[in-house]
Amino acid sequence: MTPNELRDRLDQFPRLPLAAYPTPLERLPNLSQELGGPSLWIKRDDEIGPGMGGNKGRKLAFLMADALRRGKRKVITFGGLQSNHARMTAAACAALGLEAHLFFFERRPPKLQGNLLLDKLFGAKLHFIPFGVAAAASMTLERTNKLVRLVTAVLVGPRAYFIPVGGHNAVGCLGYMAGARELHEQVMALGLEQVTVVTAVGAGGTLAGLMAGLALLDSPIKPLGIDVGKLWKAFPASIARLAGELCTALGQPHTFRTLTLS
Ligand SMILES: Cc1ncc(COP(=O)(O)O)c(C=O)c1O
Incomplete structure (x- = not known):
């Protein structure tokens, strides 16, 4: 082509x-x-852009348009504590007037620094769920996304727009x-x-x-x-x-x- x-x-x-x-x-x-x-x-x-830049912006351009097309008001995603993807999702949601829910399966650090601080400043709701560190590479990416989708839908509501880790879809x-x-x-x-x-x-x-x-x-x-x-x-x-x-x-x-x- x-x-x-x-x-x-x-x-x-x-x-x-x-x-x-x-x-x-x-x-x-x-x-x-x-x-x-x-x-x-x-x-x-x-x-x-948005939110200080990075590769995730190319994905968010399509994901956020899809969320708006579906009439979503809340967006869920997850990643590591210093996830650039989470930070840019928070920034995109702030720009579009959507509610960002960011999930971190780790303990809340005593002080929010780096991307976590930016997430907060962009108005995202931060959820820390310390599941404990799983054995390295014990699950596939697809299974992880499926599990997190289920857990977060219970906490935020089933109508929220779910973005897999790193916008991987x-x-x-x-x-x-x-x-x-x-x-x-x-x-x-x-x-x-x-x-x-x-x-x-x-x-x-x-x-x-x-x-x-x-x-x-x-x-x-x-x-x-x-x-x-x-x-x-x-x-x-x-x-x-x-x-x-x-x-x-x-x-x-x-x-x-x-x-x-x-
Ligand atoms: C700067 C940068 N480049 C590349 C990547 C890889 O992106 P992907 O999650 O699509 O593999 C990431 C995220 O891990 C990143 O932060």
Whole structure:
């Protein structure tokens, strides 16, 4: 599919203008030289708002539009104490007049600092439920989301809009299909060759969206994820599944069998 076709298909989904695109693709000559490796560039998705920026803004543009379309007034999500996703969800809800409920399955720290303090300043309701630390990667991402959805619906009410950890679903990650298209166009315009896009992987939606978008474009850009949390059981399969769901949502099913996740 061409970049214009991908754009047209993505435009069929509601999206809020929470940020200005495209984000710049900047060259890092000093770091490239220091490392003596390949030419390094940075895609400035840290400039995406709301709430001080970050990759989650691309997902929230679709998720918040979906919440509004469904007439939701309350939004639930969860993450680690310093979750950037939670902070940006709180900011988006504040901007849209929605009630954000953020769940942290840890003890409330004696003092709210960093993103937790910002969450509070954005007016989010913070819920601390110290379940105790589970054994590392003992559950799949899907099972965790299902369990948390059940628990939080009891506490906030069943009509609230639930956003999985990191915005990891086939609505939010459309945002990174759009991101893939944007990157593809920039890379092609610059005439760069043998490009690998490297992304941190937390909940995996950024990587899934990039994989799906690049695959549909038949782009020469290769996605590479680095798992920074090691939180989930059978994680590569979850990411591959989501990437497949995204392609299906855009009317062009695609199966992702192999996954490079370091
Ligand atoms: C700055 C940054 N980049 C990338 C990621 C990965 O995002 P995802 O949850 O979509 O894997 C995260 C979150 O973990 C992040 O905070």
